[in-house]
Every structure is written in C-alpha cells, then in structure tokens.
Amino acid sequence: MFPGAGAEREAADYAVVGAPLDASTSFRPGARFGPRRVRQFAQGFDDYDRRTDRHFTACSVHDHGDIGPTADTAEYLTYLEGTLSDYDAEGTVPLLVGGEHTVSVAGVRALDPDVFVCLDAHLDLRESYAGDEYSHATVTRHALAVADEAVVVGARTGSEAEWDRASDDDVTVVPPEDAADWTPDFDGEDVYLSVDIDAADPGFAPGTGTPEPFGLAPREMHEAVRAVAPQCVGFDVVEVNDRDDGQAGTLAAKLLRAFVFAHAAAE
Structure with a gap:
C-alpha cells in the first residue's frame, strides 16, 4: 500500500492505481517494478505538508493495488480505462502509477480532459515506434486524439x-531552460497531468528507461506539479524502474504526494 493511503474506496477522494506495464520499453526495461518502487520509497516521508498545512493521511487516499498487464496492450489499456472511469464516476481522482508511459493513454481516455500536460524529456508524438502503435513513444499523439x-x-x-x-x-x-518561468493558464479547462520521470535530469532520477541529459531539476518539477494540480481531473507518474538506488522512485512518490496536497488545498 502507498504509505498513508488508508481510506476505504467508498470514502476516497483519490485512488492510487498501479499499472506495471513493461511491454514496449525500448532501452532499459524494468518499468514493471515502478509501482512497487514508488510505494517503497514513499515510506520515509513525513505525513505533514507545511505548505498546505495538511496531513496526507487526512486526504482520503485509497490504494487500489496493481492491475497486472495482459499480453495484448490494447486490451490492457481498455481494462485499465474502465477501472479509472469507474473511479471518476464515483467522484474519485485517479492517481495512476506506471509502468511505462503507455498507461497514460488509458488515463486520458477515461477522463476526457481538455488539456494534456506532460512533464517529459521526449515529445512522444510518433505514430508508432518499432511497428508498435502503442509504444511509449506515441503517448502524446494518442492524448491529442482526446x-x-x-x-x-x-x-x-x-x-x-x-x-x-x-x-x-x-x-x-516548454524546454527545460524555460520551465522555471512557465505559468500554466488553462482558463477553467479540465487538465490531465502526466509525469514521465525522465523529464528530470538523469543525475536526479537515473532509474528510468530512456534517460536524457540536460533535464529538469526536481524543484522545477515540484513547482510545475503544484501549479497544474488544482485544475486536474487525473494524474499519473510513469517510467520509474529498478535501475538506481531509489532516486527515481523517491522523486515520483514525492511528486504524487505534492499533487494530492495541492489539489486537495484547492478544493
């Protein structure tokens, strides 16, 4: 269980859903271990958030557990979409934890946002990669279909x-050098926020499938998540693997909590 996510489903405002898909990783596999790593490295965090004067245990977060992938990625995304749609219908904000970035496709389809915001090193605008239309490199293109x-x-x-x-x-x-000065302005639109952990410079989060130098600092990611969260209908953090000493998992878990605190404070 994600630490502090002890709410029962019927009382939950947020739901952590693990999606350990690792089907199209093109360089370093291991995204299947992402949900486990994120939960593990959240163990040491204090419950209290001084910026919002809130306790995570009081934010009504439920942990659904993991939804294991099937051999057919399209079929898996459909099933995952159904689970996330159910939470949305119940008034619960899904917090999807990957797994490879492809799982975001299910989140966007389930929640039908006006705007897809993604922290990512890669554009992910390919129509397919290595013959796979559901490659992790196609996510933004799929999102723009919704x-x-x-x-x-x-x-x-x-x-x-x-x-x-x-x-x-x-x-x-928004290139890395402009991220610190970026101010979101969505004029009341519904937003889905996706955090690919490789948006961070690999010096901060080496445990990811396709690390890319000259990236964001954790503080810049934190501020972006907090700024976007109030208008979000859903959130995910993806592409954490097991190939570091916990840096990527720790950052991912902290950003998930930052999203919850900022979203809850705006309600």
Whole structure:
C-alpha cells in the first residue's frame, strides 16, 4: 500500500492505481517494478505538508493495488480505462502509477480532459515506434486524439517528424531552460497531468528507461506539479524502474504526494 493511503474506496477522494506495464520499453526495461518502487520509497516521508498545512493521511487516499498487464496492450489499456472511469464516476481522482508511459493513454481516455500536460524529456508524438502503435513513444499523439491541446514541459528530444508535429497550434513545448518561468493558464479547462520521470535530469532520477541529459531539476518539477494540480481531473507518474538506488522512485512518490496536497488545498 502507498504509505498513508488508508481510506476505504467508498470514502476516497483519490485512488492510487498501479499499472506495471513493461511491454514496449525500448532501452532499459524494468518499468514493471515502478509501482512497487514508488510505494517503497514513499515510506520515509513525513505525513505533514507545511505548505498546505495538511496531513496526507487526512486526504482520503485509497490504494487500489496493481492491475497486472495482459499480453495484448490494447486490451490492457481498455481494462485499465474502465477501472479509472469507474473511479471518476464515483467522484474519485485517479492517481495512476506506471509502468511505462503507455498507461497514460488509458488515463486520458477515461477522463476526457481538455488539456494534456506532460512533464517529459521526449515529445512522444510518433505514430508508432518499432511497428508498435502503442509504444511509449506515441503517448502524446494518442492524448491529442482526446484532448484539444498538449503541453510538454521539459522536452528536449524527438525525431524530425515529431518536432514538425510539435509546431502545430495544438502543441506547446516548454524546454527545460524555460520551465522555471512557465505559468500554466488553462482558463477553467479540465487538465490531465502526466509525469514521465525522465523529464528530470538523469543525475536526479537515473532509474528510468530512456534517460536524457540536460533535464529538469526536481524543484522545477515540484513547482510545475503544484501549479497544474488544482485544475486536474487525473494524474499519473510513469517510467520509474529498478535501475538506481531509489532516486527515481523517491522523486515520483514525492511528486504524487505534492499533487494530492495541492489539489486537495484547492478544493
């Protein structure tokens, strides 16, 4: 169980849902261990958040456990979407913990946001990668089939075709050097927030599948999550694996908690 997530389902305002999909990882596998690592490295955090004057144990968070993947990724995403849709119908905000970034597709489909905001090193605007339409490198393109626009904070790499797609009016790229000064302004729109842990510079979060240098600092990610959270209908943190000493899992767990605190404080 995620530490402090002791609420019963019927009383929950938030629900942690583990999604250990590890099907299309193209460099360093291990995202299947992400939910376990995030829960493990949240063990040492204090319950109290001074910025919001709240206790995590009082935020009514439920831990659904993990939904194990099937051999068919499309089938798995459909099942995962159904679970997240059920929570949304109950008035509970899903907190999805990957797993590879592909699981975000289920979150966006379930919650139907106006805007998809993603902290990510990669544009993820490919139509397919290695012949796989559900590759982790296609997530933002899938999100744009649902959301009206996408904002990718921290992006610093992509194919030529992806950068061409990113120049369209429905995509905004905030490079790492501009992230500290970025202020979200969504004018009451529903937002889905996805945090790919590789948005962080790999010096801060080496435990991820496709590390990319010159990334965001944890403080910049923290401020972005807190700024976006109040308008969010859902959240995920993805791409944590087991190939470090806990840095990526610790950062992911802290950002999940930051989302809950900031979202709850705005209610």
